[in-house]
Amino acid sequence: MAFCPLLVIPLNKKVHIRTFGCQMNAYDSDKMADLLYASHGLEKTEHAEEADVIVLNTCSVREKAQEKVFSDLGRLAELKRDKPGLVIAVGGCVASQEGHAIVARAPYVDLVFGPQTLHRLPALLDARRRSGTAQVDISFPEIEKFDALPPARVEGPTAFVSIMEGCSKYCSFCVVPYTRGEEFSRPLPDVLREISDLAARGVKEVTLLGQNVNAYLDLESNAEDTDFAALLEQVSALPAIERIRYTTSHPLEFTQRLIDAHARLPKLVGQVHLPVQSGSDRILAAMKRGYTALEYKSIICRLREVCPQISLSSDFIIGFPGETEADFNATLQLIDVVGFDGSYGFIYSPRPGTPAAELPDGLSEQVKLARLQTLLAKTDAAAARISQAMVGTRQRVLVDGHAKRDTYELRGRTDNNRVVNFPGQARLIGQFVEVTITATAHYSLRGEIVILS
Numbered sequence: 001m002a003f004c005p006l007l008v009i010p011l012n013k014k015v016h017i018r019t020f021g022c023q024m025n026a027y028d029s030d031k032m033a034d035l036l037y038a039s040h041g042l043e044k045t046e047h048a049e050e051a052d053v054i055v056l057n058t059c060s061v062r063e064k065a066q067e068k069v070f071s072d073l074g075r076l077a078e079l080k081r082d083k084p085g086l087v088i089a090v091g092g093c094v095a096s097q098e099g100h101a102i103v104a105r106a107p108y109v110d111l112v113f114g115p116q117t118l119h120r121l122p123a124l125l126d127a128r129r130r131s132g133t134a135q136v137d138i139s140f141p142e143i144e145k146f147d148a149l150p151p152a153r154v155e156g157p158t159a160f161v162s163i164m165e166g167c168s169k170y171c172s173f174c175v176v177p178y179t180r181g182e183e184f185s186r187p188l189p190d191v192l193r194e195i196s197d198l199a200a201r202g203v204k205e206v207t208l209l210g211q212n213v214n215a216y217l218d219l220e221s222n223a224e225d226t227d228f229a230a231l232l233e234q235v236s237a238l239p240a241i242e243r244i245r246y247t248t249s250h251p252l253e254f255t256q257r258l259i260d261a262h263a264r265l266p267k268l269v270g271q272v273h274l275p276v277q278s279g280s281d282r283i284l285a286a287m288k289r290g291y292t293a294l295e296y297k298s299i300i301c302r303l304r305e306v307c308p309q310i311s312l313s314s315d316f317i318i319g320f321p322g323e324t325e326a327d328f329n330a331t332l333q334l335i336d337v338v339g340f341d342g343s344y345g346f347i348y349s350p351r352p353g354t355p356a357a358e359l360p361d362g363l364s365e366q367v368k369l370a371r372l373q374t375l376l377a378k379t380d381a382a383a384a385r386i387s388q389a390m391v392g393t394r395q396r397v398l399v400d401g402h403a404k405r406d407t408y409e410l411r412g413r414t415d416n417n418r419v420v421n422f423p424g425q426a427r428l429i430g431q432f433v434e435v436t437i438t439a440t441a442h443y444s445l446r447g448e449i450v451i452l453s
């Protein structure tokens with residue numbers, strides 16, 4: 001371990017957390033902030049220069065993540081030269097992959113921890129202070145993490161709740177199972193307790209989070225139904241929770257029970273993000289996704305039978321090794337058939353240690369970029385058409401704060417997760433209101449309040 005000078009974290013100091021990557025990382029960053037506030041009284045700051053502890057919460061799903069982290073760290077080293085007591089911590093998936101190598105290459109780093117050891121951050125900080133040496137903990141102690149987290153700080157009427165973590169699917173292109181570990185679910189009573197506690201503090205909408213949220217299975221329970229559909233049923237039974245979202249779901253576990261839950265539970269929003277990755281069976285097999293394009297379409301058909309208005313979005317990988325023009329056209333065709341309401345497209349990025357990284361990649365960057373642009377133009381145009389069709393309709397909107405651009409206006413979200421800005425009084429923040437959509441803006445909608453709910 002690298003030796004560093006003795007650090008003392010004085011009270012009333014600040015933490016700056018820089019988050020890269022997915023919703024899970026954003027959630028983890030909130031948990032780190034809650035933990036460091038509870039344990040060391042550290043307040044959050046947006047400015048690295050005024051921080052006493054800086055955390056990089058890294059992501060390694062795409063791009064040259066490792067190199068980006070080290071170049072960020074280089075800049076932080078300069079800050080530390082002016083402020084020797086500054087604590088630099090690296091968390092997230094790059095930390096999980098690189099471990100001790102981070103301290104070896106950047107000896108001014110004080111703490112390295114993985115997504116499953118973030119709850120040990122306060123103890124690591126103290127150990128660093130006591131020992132004078134950098135602390136590295138990238139183990140996978142699983143459920144212990146949730147037991148060790150303080151109650152979340154509630155900011156507004158919406159909250160995220162992680163119900164499962166990790167991934168056991170091992171898609172051939174993806175690094176997540178190696179950095180976040182295998183799938184494990186939190187016990188149902190714990191999840192319900194956390195949501196009831198949030199509801200008691202004014203939360204009306206929860207987003208249930210997981211790498212594959214519908215792989216949820218409460219293994220500790222003796223009850224017969226302990227899957228994701230059963231969990232939705234129970235969350236739905238909490239009177240103060242009025243709206244339920246979830247992300248991200250996986251086609252493999254999109255069971256008929258889950259589809260039936262959509263039919264049965266009015267609190268469950270009519271919006272699903274269901275990554276398909278490709279419309280070509282050949283590519284889906286090479287990706288080891290475990291389903292065909294037809295099986296994916298069958299899920300969508302059954303979902304639409306019970307929820308005709310459902311809004312669907314997806315993730316697509318462009319330029320997976322061996323993707324031909326015909327494969328790409330199959331993806332475009334799937335987009336047309338399903339009618340997605342916006343989606344994410346990513347150029348394939350070989351991830352060290354994954355099976356696909358060994359496959360020859362014959363496509364030029366130019367072709368990949370052109371395909372990505374074609375795909376995004378299609379999904380963006382579809383989303384714009386759906387927004388346009390919402391003009392004149394009434395939408396139920398949960399008001400979560402003031403509009404970003406005009407603080408005299410309010411901002412909320414519709415069931416299909418669109419931001420709506422509209423004139424209204426601040427006392428409506430935290431309430432559901434009925435809004436008539438009057439116009440579409442760039443990435444949002446404009447509206448007028450109709451009736452208070």
Ligand code: SAM
Nearest residue numbers: 173174211248249250275315316346347348349
């Ligand atoms: N569990 C989700 C699912 O059902 O597939 C995916 C979670 S993954 C962290 C988020 C998205 O990142 C994936 O859906 C995929 O589109 C993208 N992704 C993952 N690995 C990638 C890679 N090596 N290159 C490009 N995109 C990648």
Ligand code: F3S
Nearest residue numbers: 167169170171174176
């Ligand atoms: Fe990654 Fe596939 Fe899991 S995309 S997160 S290995 S479902």
